Amino acid sequence: MPADPATHPPLSPPRGHAPPPFHRLAGALRRAAPALLLYVVVRLAGIVVVAIVAHHTGRSMWSALGNSWDSRWYAGIAQHGYGTTRPSRTPGIVRSDLAFFPLFPGLERAVTALVPVSLVVAGLTVAWVSAVFAAWGIHAVGERLYGRRAATMLVLLYAVLPHAVVMTMAYSEPLMTALAAWSLYALLTRRWLWAGSLALLAGLARPSGIAVAAAVLSAALIVLWQREGARRDWRIWTGALLAPLGWLGYVAWVGTRSGGPLGYFRIQREWGSRFDFGRSELDFIRRLVTDEGGTPHLAYYMGVAGVLVAVPALVLLILDRPPLPLLIYTLVLFVLAVGGSHYYSSRPRFLLPAFPLLFPAARAMAKARPRTVAVLTGSLTVLSLTYGEYLLLFSTTAP
Template sequence: MGDSPTKTSNALTQRFTPRPASPPQRRPWRFKLRKALPALTLFASVRLTGVIMATLWSLHLGKHPRTVLGLEWDGHWYWHVSQYGYGLVIRPKWGHSVFNDLAFFPLFPGLIRAVDTVLPIGPVNVALLIAWSAALVAAWGVYAVGELLHGRRVGFLLVALWALMPHAIILTMAYTEPLMTAFAAWSLYAVLTRRWLAAATLAVLAGLCRPNGLAVAAAVVTGALAHLWQLRRAGAPTAPRAWAAAATAPLGWLGYVGWVGLRTHNPVGYFHVQSLWGSRFDFGRYTAHMFKHLVVGHDTLVVYLTAAIILGSVLLFVFCVLNRMPLPLLAYCAVLIVIAVGGTHFFTSKPRFLLPAFPLLIPLARHLARSRLRTIVVLLTALAVVSLFYGTYLLTVSPRAL
């Protein structure tokens, strides 16, 4: 006989509700690491290949590979903050922009300075070491989320797809995306397993990494409030740790924004600094203008692919909603998309802003997990070729900002 409607409904509810924390086990992290090892090996192999290709092409162009990976674009700003602290303001002779280093959040340069003090290998090497280590930890967290929700096969494919994103070369640069994604992935895992204090702590650290680190706090708050609502409906006792997590999670982001406000004597000083860079929130008008420009005019391949990634991210978010992804993951991805799409300027940097939104790839990973092995190998190989060559082009040839 078939299951009753009530039983089916309960099964669906359990499937899409964050799982309770498992009982304490002896050295559980070793067991989890062993399960994730195939995915981490693939991730490291792909990204190492990307580093080798970028190195070879940089040498061909007469550039130092370490400079390309560690000091390009934002990497130079993080290096400068790590060595001299905040205070650098550049006023170019052209345009009306004012480049102020207060736009860059403090955790990454702070880590560079701290590690450089005890590991004297040079700040650029330290920055790359932190970024590469964080990328591996992030990949492990990505696997953990995918495996928790849908099993090992989906977890493995989720890491593979994330490693092969067109802009995944960022994960091997001295940028903050690897560090933020590491905190974000494990914070989301902690939310799904109801480890509220761990989730909040990681959200605070993510909020000190990047402006869009606020998305992690949104995920923790959403998960905590949803859990408290379920407890109230069930008539169960409240959960003080969930309340504490909801209150604590945004403090990293709010703390730095507040500190910039004090330093600039302006409550919205951080947003003023961003506006002088040309970055404002205009609810997507600038993004819509760029799409119109691409329809009626023409531009470079990088700009067209940027538009495709934005559209693809929005479409994947719709699939995530239809597939009833857990609310914390939806909140996390929604905030990342809103920040990326709603901001002005630096159009070609928007795929980088969306790189931490790995849960968007879960519907693709689930669909691919049902495919035959030959199909999976062919697709991942094709993605690897595109990702590695395009990433090398972005880093060494393209004049567009990353």
Template structure:
């Protein structure tokens, strides 16, 4: 078992020189991830049958999945006027997932909705692969395997199997951060560009690329000769924001103003207020008859913040901390749809690294038992969640 301390200076594994070797090396992580997800889907199928609902409908035909499918089938332009200034526009949804749904549906017998499920399934495996590589590089191979399995067993991980954009975004973000850690700047820029075309929080990947590049150029005064010696780094940094900026700018032109995307989000009741609305929501729970749920919310937020601080103390590389910090900040300071916050934090995989390190230090049997228990709890909660209120 390799040491569980940061090892950023370690060279890439000689055995990972080809795609086949790389897949073989990641196979334990991918197998563990697939087993956890299969357990979740099995429990969902059994639960849904008992409840008289359709697992396929739950995974591909409700909430945001409907909006993505509609964009894939008809393009942008649909709005739903709810009155009182609440106007739901499909422009709130970034385009990469519906583009992929349309492309897969066009060259296969799948519907756009089923194509969304296929994209999420494939993307989640690529996300697990990237998580393994990040964990392996920073804390060793065993931690990488556990990290992939843990991400599959998070309480709201059923979203990874839905026709939502979380799996696609996490895959692009994780590969982008890994590219930064390994000095592959142009790849990092492309992954950040695609992540920025997938979700608004793509800005977190851009921040990770930019901060890492800025620090690298600042060390030893490299910025003075960057145009001659670090052109690939500069190119990666230039590519990084184009996906996010391109879509926001397009919406601005369509809506007739630079703040067009913010107005679209406002119509959904979203936006950023520094966390005031979320604090008021939690406070309302604490002072009302449902004070227990308020206490649970406080405990959950405290746990998430503790995991982030723990990552800092463990010496996680700065790109990981920047990425996770921005995802966490945007999730906690957004107003509206408070029930969505757990899934909004799902892409913040570096928060799980301290737990992965702790489990990786256990004997194999104990670690497997702990992961199995978490997977069962996650599968049960996911089935209960989707057959109930579910993710808005």
């Protein structure tokens, strides 16, 4: 669905004399500074809450943030390379670390090679730096489309999501979101080589990185179809060709190590993850409502709530008519998150990179009274901080 020219700026940089890149970057950072400060304050508050609760319960904050669940797998890859397997609860099935994409553990290893720190510190360093760049990229996209105030509201909403604690863990979501946001911004400003290169890296960060490649490819097809002269622009072709190479390259490499081109998907099935068009999701919701699945965790209820909130948010986004590449990016992430089986408590985490879902709410908040904004964001902050420490320190399911 094309963007409304009256609502959104064109997908091209302004004409005329452009300031030097450093000046543009400094200006963008200066405009984003208030939003980034809000983001950092909220997420630091989350870390402080986790530290206080961990101290009073005799647990380790650093272990919860940097050495739990997926963080352990990433640290193992960073330290020993690929090849680790662990038995699952299903007899005869083992789980392979090949299910995890290589960019995040590669950066962990690079940090430990440059600085004498532990893998936990390295992982948190990569995640925290990525989270700030993700917030900056989200602001850049929001400002480009809707203006500075809406962009600030967008970043603030992103900071207070119930699962936002994941952005302070040694997980790959912060890295993926940062790469995706800046690739989308590059698309909006027609920087094709940047868009394709960042999409390539996003494809090495997470399986859902294919959504960024889909956005770049769709943008290139639109331009090539609409503008005959664009077909002679080598940058468009190069960006489009680069975009899927990270994802395709890793999946192909896993295939060479696991007995066939579809080896990666077999490994995902061994983890209990397969794409079934949402049938298992609907069945899980039914069992949760009817109590057929036994005593569920709070995280399961929050996982279902996250999906149920995401559905109307997606509808509102479609009605808002964003640029088509951003809509395709969001749709692919939504389908991948909701259409798969297993890991129901992690559904909101899988949707974290889908920040365009917050566009309609951010635009509404930009027009709301300051008191309304304060009450809403204050309530969401309390929920986010409380649920974040529960996920890290008390939940027995993966965030």
